[in-house]
Structures are given as structure tokens and as C-alpha cells.
Amino acid sequence: MTKHEMIIPTYDDMLAAHMRIAPHIRRTPVRVSQHLNELTGASLFFKCENFQEPGAFKVRGAANAVFGLTDDQAKQGVATHSSGNHASCLSYAAMLRGIPCNVVMPRTAPQAKKDTVRRYGGKITECEPSTSSREATFARVQSETGGDFVHPYNDPRVIAGQGTCAKELMEQTDGLDMVVAPIGGGGMISGTCLTLATLAPDCQVIAAEPEQADDAYRSFKAGHIIADDAPKTIADGLLVPLKDLTWHFVSNHVSEIYTASDADIIDAMKLIWKHLRIVMEPSSAVPLAIILKNPEAFRGKRIGLIVTGGNVDLDRLPWLA
Incomplete structure (x- = not known):
């Protein structure tokens, strides 16, 4: 974003x-x-x-971003890249608000974290475990979905x-x-x-x-x-x-x-x-x-x-x- x-x-x-x-x-x-x-x-x-x-803890920032969106902004959902916790927390906040969440995660991310994202309804696209692959894969996913980018920290x-x-x-x-x-x-x-x-x-x-x-x-x-x-x-x-x-x-x-x-x-x-x-x-x-x-x-x-x-x-x- x-x-x-x-x-x-x-x-x-x-x-x-x-x-x-x-x-x-x-x-x-x-x-x-x-x-x-x-x-x-x-x-x-x-x-x-x-x-x-x-x-x-990342549910705090994720919830602030998700519940701060206007109804119009929220229609296309949210999107992010994350090694795990931000992905699951954003998926959780999006689930509470009833909007879609698309997440790019490294293929090497712990299975427990991938399972949590899916449990909350997040859709995962996997990337290689590098910052460059993560950002390139995310650019493609966001252009396809149009979700509001909630960066994990920046x-x-x-x-x-x-x-x-x-x-x-x-x-x-x-x-x-x-x-x-x-x-x-x-x-x-x-x-x-x-x-x-x-x-x-x-x-x-x-x-x-x-x-x-x-x-x-x-x-x-x-x-x-x-x-x-x-x-x-x-x-x-x-x-x-x-x-x-x-x-x-x-x-x-x-x-x-x-x-x-x-x-x-x-x-x-x-x-x-x-x-x-x-x-x-x-x-x-x-x-x-x-x-x-x-x-x-x-x-x-x-x-x-x-x-x-x-x-x-x-x-x-x-x-x-």
C-alpha cells in the first residue's frame, strides 16, 4: 500500500x-x-x-487496517504477503468483517501457520523463501484480486x-x-x-x-x-x-x-x-x-x-x- x-x-x-x-x-x-x-x-x-x-500480536494491526476500511474499500477484500502470523491475523480480521483475504506465503512457512490462514478463510499463494520472490508474487496476486494491500509492518x-x-x-x-x-x-x-x-x-x-x-x-x-x-x-x-x-x-x-x-x-x-x-x-x-x-x-x-x-x-x- x-x-x-x-x-x-x-x-x-x-x-x-x-x-x-x-x-x-x-x-x-x-x-x-x-x-x-x-x-x-x-x-x-x-x-x-x-x-x-x-x-x-499481529491481530492488532490487522484488525485496525480491516475495520478502518470504508464499505466501498472493503468490497474487494485485503491482500498481503507474510511468513505466517500477519497472514493468519489478517485472514482472521477479514473473516470477522466478512471480506476476502489473499495471502502470499513462502512455501517453507510452518505448516501450522498455513493451516491457521486457511482455517480463517484466507487464500494462500506460495512463493520462494526470499524477499524478492515474495514481493514479485504479491504484485501479481494483487493485480488479479484488487484487494487493499495491508503490509505486514510498513x-x-x-x-x-x-x-x-x-x-x-x-x-x-x-x-x-x-x-x-x-x-x-x-x-x-x-x-x-x-x-x-x-x-x-x-x-x-x-x-x-x-x-x-x-x-x-x-x-x-x-x-x-x-x-x-x-x-x-x-x-x-x-x-x-x-x-x-x-x-x-x-x-x-x-x-x-x-x-x-x-x-x-x-x-x-x-x-x-x-x-x-x-x-x-x-x-x-x-x-x-x-x-x-x-x-x-x-x-x-x-x-x-x-x-x-x-x-x-x-x-x-x-x-x-
């Missing part, structure tokens, strides 16, 4: 999004673990977006929707020093920056990224976007590069980006499954992984961690490989 790019969403847009999506999403709980607090030397507050109906409607998560997190905790969220394309991080810059300007926003898909980290250090075409990591939700709109928020508001190896991510994922007793996907474990890897940066702090999703293939858990 190029006509939306570089319209910078505002705090008021986030507040409007929260009102708009409230009937369609869950206000997810915040969980704590005494063991994980002792292990890290910090007070950790896990915002459980894996408890959303489609299993991921869309002001989506970023405003994702920002509602940090609003709830601040309301559910008694002040935080930091919020740590995973970073791929940067939609959740951008929404977090958007909200906290107004609501809690002293609260630092920290991004957590897989070492094997560390283009945001390298972009952050270089001062301009560096994009990888087809990185490979266990954190399949974090494979896409930053775009101009998310780079605006990352470059202006993120305090630091840390990376963790796939082994670190799997270890953190097992800890969360064991001690919070919740199902979450590898991408969601990256925040805890970077805290465990950099204890001196986080010790003694009150930290919100956004558990971004729980759509994991239970027959292919990473520690069983």
Missing part, C-alpha cells in the same frame, strides 16, 4: 486504533515467573500476545494497531524501565516506540534479533537500512528487513539492539515453556535470550517482554530436531 508509506502514525492514531479494535481482540494477560526473575536478576513482565485468538494503520500492546502493558504494570520486543520488519517495535514516546518517554525500547538474521542490528549500527534477502534462523517470524516507516521509529527511538544465536533462542524458549507454562514460538523467545546473554545491561531493571506469538508446529519443536 504505497499510498500509506511514510505517513507517520501518531499517538492519537494509536488511541483511535485501540477503540476500533477493542471488540475484536483480547486484552492479553501479563505473566511473571519468580524463577526467571531470579535467573536474570531483573523483574520481568511477559505480555502474552500468544493468547490472542489467532495466536499473535503501514501506519498496522503500526498504530501494534502500539496498543504497549499501552495495555503499561496499564497492567506499575511502571517499567524497559520494554524488550523481537525485531524483524519492525512493526511491533515501531508501535512500541510510538506509544512509549508519549506515554512513558523515560522507558527504553530495546529490540531483540536473531544473530542469523541481524540486518536490523547492522542497520542500527550503520545508520541506514541494510536488507538481507533470505536469511535463515529458527525464529521464522523475524526474517524480513526494515522498511522506511519502521526505520523511522527504530532510528529515532530504539535505545539498543541485541542479538542472540539460534541455540540461545531455543534455550530461552524451553525456559519459558517450562517456567511460564505457555506455548510460544521461537521468535517470541529472543527477548529473554538477549537478557540472559547480556545480564549486566538488564540486572535490577523492571522489564516488559512482549511474547509476540504462539503459532509453533508442535510436531517440529526446535529442541526435537
Whole structure:
């Protein structure tokens, strides 16, 4: 949706999004673990977006985009490209509104995520697992269907929707020093920056990224976007590069980006499954992984961690490989 790019969403847009999506999403709980607090030397507050109906935070941005369309705009439905969670969340929001949803997904996307898209009535066209193939395939699908393009993250409607998560997190905790969220394309991080810059300007926003898909980290250090075409990591939700709109928020508001190896991510994922007793996907474990890897940066702090999703293939858990 190029006509939306570089319209910078505002705090008021986030507040409007929260009102708009409230009937369609869950206000997810915040969980704590005494063991994980002792292990890290910090007070950790896990915002459980894996408890959303489609299993991921992306339902916030997707619902804001879908329910923000006029009846005329909605007639041809919506379309997107996604490695999984945005696809299922947009399909879910479109199903609630009763409009079609066309999705381009990498053929390598987890079967669990493809199944979820189809369950909500989304129509999948597969592409090769690269940014270039994804965008080329999507251009063809959109020209055939005419659906409104809801970009997975580089869309002001989506970023405003994702920002509602940090609003709830601040309301559910008694002040935080930091919020740590995973970073791929940067939609959740951008929404977090958007909200906290107004609501809690002293609260630092920290991004957590897989070492094997560390283009945001390298972009952050270089001062301009560096994009990888087809990185490979266990954190399949974090494979896409930053775009101009998310780079605006990352470059202006993120305090630091840390990376963790796939082994670190799997270890953190097992800890969360064991001690919070919740199902979450590898991408969601990256925040805890970077805290465990950099204890001196986080010790003694009150930290919100956004558990971004729980759509994991239970027959292919990473520690069983």
C-alpha cells in the first residue's frame, strides 16, 4: 500500500486504533515467573500476545487496517504477503468483517501457520523463501484480486494497531524501565516506540534479533537500512528487513539492539515453556535470550517482554530436531 508509506502514525492514531479494535481482540494477560526473575536478576513482565485468538500480536494491526476500511474499500477484500502470523491475523480480521483475504506465503512457512490462514478463510499463494520472490508474487496476486494491500509492518494503520500492546502493558504494570520486543520488519517495535514516546518517554525500547538474521542490528549500527534477502534462523517470524516507516521509529527511538544465536533462542524458549507454562514460538523467545546473554545491561531493571506469538508446529519443536 504505497499510498500509506511514510505517513507517520501518531499517538492519537494509536488511541483511535485501540477503540476500533477493542471488540475484536483480547486484552492479553501479563505473566511473571519468580524463577526467571531470579535467573536474570531483573523483574520481568511477559505480555502474552500468544493468547490472542489467532495466536499473535499481529491481530492488532490487522484488525485496525480491516475495520478502518470504508464499505466501498472493503468490497474487494485485503491482500498481503507474510511468513505466517500477519497472514493468519489478517485472514482472521477479514473473516470477522466478512471480506476476502489473499495471502502470499513462502512455501517453507510452518505448516501450522498455513493451516491457521486457511482455517480463517484466507487464500494462500506460495512463493520462494526470499524477499524478492515474495514481493514479485504479491504484485501479481494483487493485480488479479484488487484487494487493499495491508503490509505486514510498513503501514501506519498496522503500526498504530501494534502500539496498543504497549499501552495495555503499561496499564497492567506499575511502571517499567524497559520494554524488550523481537525485531524483524519492525512493526511491533515501531508501535512500541510510538506509544512509549508519549506515554512513558523515560522507558527504553530495546529490540531483540536473531544473530542469523541481524540486518536490523547492522542497520542500527550503520545508520541506514541494510536488507538481507533470505536469511535463515529458527525464529521464522523475524526474517524480513526494515522498511522506511519502521526505520523511522527504530532510528529515532530504539535505545539498543541485541542479538542472540539460534541455540540461545531455543534455550530461552524451553525456559519459558517450562517456567511460564505457555506455548510460544521461537521468535517470541529472543527477548529473554538477549537478557540472559547480556545480564549486566538488564540486572535490577523492571522489564516488559512482549511474547509476540504462539503459532509453533508442535510436531517440529526446535529442541526435537
